[in-house]
Amino acid sequence: MKNKFEFICGNKYMISVNDTILLPVLLDNLPSKITVDSNELLLKSAFHISLVCIKEIIRKHNIIIPNFKDLVVNDFCEFTKNNDINLLNYLDEFKLIVEDDLRAVVVLCKVSNLDKFFELINNKYGLKIEYPPTHVTLYTPEGKPGIFLTDANDIKNLTKPIPNPIGHNL
Secondary structure, eight states, X not given: OXXXXXXXXXXXXXXXXXXXXXXXXXXXXXXXXXXXXXEEEEEOSSEEEEEEEHHHHHHHXXXXXXXXXXXXXXXXXXXXXHSOOOEEEEEEEEEEEEETTEEEEEXXXXXXXXXXXXXXXXXXXXXXXXXXXXXXXXXXXXXXXXXXXXXXXHHHHHEEEEOOSXXXXX
C-alpha cells in the first residue's frame, strides 16, 4: 500500500496502513484550531470513522488466527454488500483523548449495522470483541496522529468529556 489509505469494498470504505477499516466523512464549517486544557490543537485535513481497528483488535485480544486481517476485510466486504454501514448522526458528546504525549479531540457518532458486523465476526471466530466507541477525530496537535479508541476501557482510561469546542452542533 503506497498511500496512507486504500479503497476497499467498491470504493466506499478504506483501509489504512494501520489495518483499520474506515468510513470517510465530510465535515465543514469548523474552526481551524482550538485550545483545550492549554493545548492548541489543529483541525485535521480529512475525516473518517474508524470502524474496525484490526491491528488493535489482534493486539488487545492476542489473536493468532492466520491471515486474520485478510479474513476480516473479506468478511467486511461480504457483509456490506447487503448491510450498508453509514453515519447515522453525530452526538453532542465531545472527548479529549490523552495518551502519553498525544492529544486529540473527538466527537462521538452513531453508525448503522456495525454492531451486526461485530456480532458476525465474534460468532465466526469465537471472539468477544467489544463494539467500538464510534467517533470522528476532529483535532490533533500539528502533524500528530489520532489515538485509537476501541472499547469502553479506552473511553474510561484515555478520555474526558469536554464542552462542545466548535460552537455549534454537527
